[in-house]
Amino acid sequence: MTIxxxxxxxxxxxxxxxxxxxxxxxxxxxxxxxxxxxxxYYLISAITEALGSDPYAHNSYxxxxxxxxxxxxxxxxxxxYAGHPVSGPSRFALLTGEAPNAYGMTGNFSPGGENGQRMxxxxxxxxxxxxxxxxxxxxYYGGKCHxxxxxxxxxxxxxxxxxYKYGFDHYLTRNDRDELAxxxxxxxxxxxxxxxxxxxxxxxxxxDICMAQLLxxxxxxxxxxxxxxxxxxxxxxIRWRGVYRSMDPTLFDGxxxxxxxxxxxxxxxxxxxxxxxxxxxxxxxxxxxxWFYYRLMEQxxxxxxxxLDALEKSPYKDNTTIIFTSDHGExxxxxxxxxxxxPYQECQKVPFIFVGKGIKQGVVDxxxxxxxxxxxxxxxxxxxxxxxxxxxxxxxxxETITEGKALDRKYLYYETVNSYGVLDSGRYKYTRxxxxxxxENGTESLFDLDKDPGxxxxxxxxxxxxxxxxxxxxxxxxxMKRFHTSxxxxxxxxxxx
Numbered sequence: 001m002t003i004x005x006x007x008x009x010x011x012x013x014x015x016x017x018x019x020x021x022x023x024x025x026x027x028x029x030x031x032x033x034x035x036x037x038x039x040x041y042y043l044i045s046a047i048t049e050a051l052g053s054d055p056y057a058h059n060s061y062x063x064x065x066x067x068x069x070x071x072x073x074x075x076x077x078x079x080x081y082a083g084h085p086v087s088g089p090s091r092f093a094l095l096t097g098e099a100p101n102a103y104g105m106t107g108n109f110s111p112g113g114e115n116g117q118r119m120x121x122x123x124x125x126x127x128x129x130x131x132x133x134x135x136x137x138x139x140y141y142g143g144k145c146h147x148x149x150x151x152x153x154x155x156x157x158x159x160x161x162x163x164y165k166y167g168f169d170h171y172l173t174r175n176d177r178d179e180l181a182x183x184x185x186x187x188x189x190x191x192x193x194x195x196x197x198x199x200x201x202x203x204x205x206x207x208d209i210c211m212a213q214l215l216x217x218x219x220x221x222x223x224x225x226x227x228x229x230x231x232x233x234x235x236x237x238i239r240w241r242g243v244y245r246s247m248d249p250t251l252f253d254g255x256x257x258x259x260x261x262x263x264x265x266x267x268x269x270x271x272x273x274x275x276x277x278x279x280x281x282x283x284x285x286x287x288x289x290x291w292f293y294y295r296l297m298e299q300x301x302x303x304x305x306x307x308l309d310a311l312e313k314s315p316y317k318d319n320t321t322i323i324f325t326s327d328h329g330e331x332x333x334x335x336x337x338x339x340x341x342x343p344y345q346e347c348q349k350v351p352f353i354f355v356g357k358g359i360k361q362g363v364v365d366x367x368x369x370x371x372x373x374x375x376x377x378x379x380x381x382x383x384x385x386x387x388x389x390x391x392x393x394x395x396x397x398x399e400t401i402t403e404g405k406a407l408d409r410k411y412l413y414y415e416t417v418n419s420y421g422v423l424d425s426g427r428y429k430y431t432r433x434x435x436x437x438x439x440e441n442g443t444e445s446l447f448d449l450d451k452d453p454g455x456x457x458x459x460x461x462x463x464x465x466x467x468x469x470x471x472x473x474x475x476x477x478x479x480m481k482r483f484h485t486s487x488x489x490x491x492x493x494x495x496x497x
Contacts, residue, residue, distance in 0.1 A: 028196040029357060029384060030320040031132070032311065035094075035200070036300055037087060037144060037207035038340065040329030041349035043297050046071035047078050050364035055262045055453055062294035066305030067351075070324055074355030075363045075401040079426055081414050082328045083373020085340045085347045087146045087207075088159055089415075090327040092119075093373030095128045095147065095166055097392040099415060099483040103148075106417040106490060110148035110158045115489075120149045120165070126389050128377055129167025132198045135386045140187065142172030143180040143202035168200065176204035177236065181303035185310035196384075203303060206296035209330060210339065211237050212289045213278055215244050240292060252284045258291040261334045261346075263454030270458055271433045271441045273418060276331075276339040286333045293332050321356030321383055325372045334454070341417050343431045343445070344455055348414065352376075356383070358402045369412045369426040370397060393483055413479040418490055422476050429455075430472035434490045446472070 042048050042056035046068035051057035070076075083093035088108035089100030100106070103122075104115040111119055124130065129139040141163055148154070151161035162171035172183040184201045191197060214237060251257050260283060266275075279285040304324075311317055329347040331337040340347045352372050374394030381388045382396040393413075399405040412423040421431035429447045437443055446459040446469055459465045480486065 027319055028136075030196045030316055031137075031198045031323065031380065031384065032307075032320055033198070033200045033323045033380070034304060034307065035202050035324070036304075036326045037202075037204055038209060038328060038330045039206055039297065039300075039326035039350060040332070040346050041078050041080065041351050043206070043294075043329075044068065044071060044351055047076060047351060047364060050076075050366070051078065052366060054366065061258050061291070062297055064297060064301040066301045066308055067324065067353075069308060070322060070353045070355050071362075071364065073361050074322070074353050075360045075365065077352040077365050077368060077370050077397075078349075079366055079369050080325070080350055080352035081348050081369065081371045081373075081412060081423065082326075082350050083371055084415050085328040085342065086417060087144075087327050087340075088148060090373060091145075091147050094325075094327065094376050095163075096122055096126065097374055097377040097389075097394050098122055099373075099393075099413075099485050101415045101420070101489050102484040104489045105148055108146055108159060109156070110150075110154040112154040116149070116154045120152070120154075123149055123165055126391070127166040128380070129163065129169075129198065129200075131167070131377075131381060131386060131389070132384070133167045133169065135384065136195055137384075138170070138191075138193050138195045138197045139168045139200075140170040140172060140197060141166075141168035141200045141202070142183055143174075143176035144204050144207075145202070172201075176202060177300075178303060181306040184307040188310045188314035188316055191316075201307060203300050205300035205303075206293055206330070208236060208240075208296050209289065209293045209332075212292055212338070215241050215292065216285050216288065240295070243295075244288065244292070249284070252287040252291065258287050258294060260286060260290070261332065263334050263456055264336055265456060266335050267445070267455060268457050269441050269460070270335075271443050271445060272435050272438060273342070273433050275335065275337045275342070277336045278338065279333075280336060286336075289338055290332050293330060319357070321354070321359075323355075323376070323380065324351065324353040325376065326350040343414070343416055343419055343421055343429075345449075345453070354379070354383075354397075354401050360401060360404060363401075363404075365400075367426060368400065368407050369409070369423050370395075370407070371412055371414065374413075411475050411479060413483055415483075415485065420476060420480055420485060422472055422479055424468070424472060424475070428468055428472065430469070430476065432473075432476060434487055444469075444473075 044067045045064045048057055048059040082090045084090045084100050089105050092100045103119040104111045133139050145163055146159050147163050150163045151158050152165050173179050328340050329350055331346050334346045375397055378388045378392050378394045378396040382398040400407050414421050419431050419433040423429050427450050431445045433443050444460045447455045
């Protein structure tokens with residue numbers, strides 16, 4: 001079957017994690033799954049070089065040489081959506097293939113009651129680690145969790161506990177920065193088991209951009225205390241504050257270090273949903289925010305490089321599949337907003353990379369719409385030769401990444417804290433919000449991404465798109481039923497500032 005609507009960019013092969021013929025026939029592949037937090041789809045320099053007409057193409061303000069290696073040696077989906085643009089719900093989706101809103105999980109918490117019990121049953125029966133462990137794998141996890149019911153309870157702190165209930169028997173470290181890189185690298189020289197392994201490394205950054213406002217105001221970082229910020233996180237922020245204060249302030253007023261996004265304007269007639277806009281009218285702080293976002297990305301790229309270098313030198317380099325993605329992106333000044341939890345491309349779309357035996361090399365697929373939340377687990381299981389649970393709604397991408405076969409999907413479902421939506425053929429994007437109805441903005445948005453990649457013009461009410469709007473309204477009902485979601489499971493409505 002020929003590939004339809006698939007843009008591919010080739011790279012020269014590099015001597016990295018390429019399976020050799022020396023591997024025994026039928027040998028089971030180890031799996032290394034690497035995840036960052038809050039990394040937008042374009043935040044890999046090799047991807048920006050392959051984005052074609054995308055407005056984020058050829059961004060010269062950051063370099064990620066280590067993740068570039070993965071792009072050049074594997075198959076990259078740069079049109080990948082997160083199932084949910086908030087850490088906890090997205091991570092639950094990634095490890096189970098399930099829609100978090102179907103269990104009432106719209107934020108970083110563990111649902112209780114009947115929804116919580118259903119969630120716990122799903123986790124303990126068919127979460128990622130459970131399925132791999134049942135198939136004979138040793139399971140290891142390190143770094144950030146933010147997973148509901150991680151320790152078997154729905155308590156407030158449960159999301160920070162090691163994810164033993166997800167089937168991971170070994171936990172390397174809570175530190176999700178430098179120490180995770182070191183522990184991950186040491187693993188390849190210390191592992192002596194006779195079983196294949198699943199190693200999940202969950203890095204924190206560039207998530208520290210959430211704390212950027214502390215860099216720009218007078219609040220003492222040493223006095224800033226929450227359960228979410230560990231000691232090493234505060235130390236990291238203090239270090240970056242020193243960098244910021246040592247820089248010439250005028251640098252941030254031009255394009256020397258970072259430029260404003262092309263879509264800084266607010267969307268026409270966007271429904272009344274909450275936008276985090278702390279830098280309104282202050283382009284200096286917005287540029288500084290973007291600059292630090294890039295530096296945090298470069299920091300985590302170095303940490304990932306420590307792991308990749310160790311794997312390359314290990315006896316496992318030829319029989320290990322590497323998978324890389326992020327849980328969600330970051331607005332970084334688009335529409336004047338920062339942060340996450342909005343149905344905009346910047347915080348929904350993330351990189352999604354597969355490297356290993358039989359996987360096509362040097363392919364950057366800018367077109368095929370996929371969702372890491374729904375498609376990761378079926379693909380991992382398929383690549384490992386493990387049966388895919390019938391309950392999963394996602395698709396295995398194995399034939400696409402190994403044979404170039406077009407994916408049989410027209411509509412892609414996604415959700416947020418207060419909305420549900422569908423993507424049609426990668427072009428039309430429809431979202432319905434659980435927000436108050438008003439005469440100007442209504443409760444829906446529709447974008448034609450081919451004509452309006454910056455999502456600046458809501459087409460709801462445009463007569464020329466009326467039939468498409470009607471089609472997607474009906475399709476959203478179908479997809480919500482398929483994913484067992486409903487409006488009463490959403491977070492209470494929120495209004496704009």
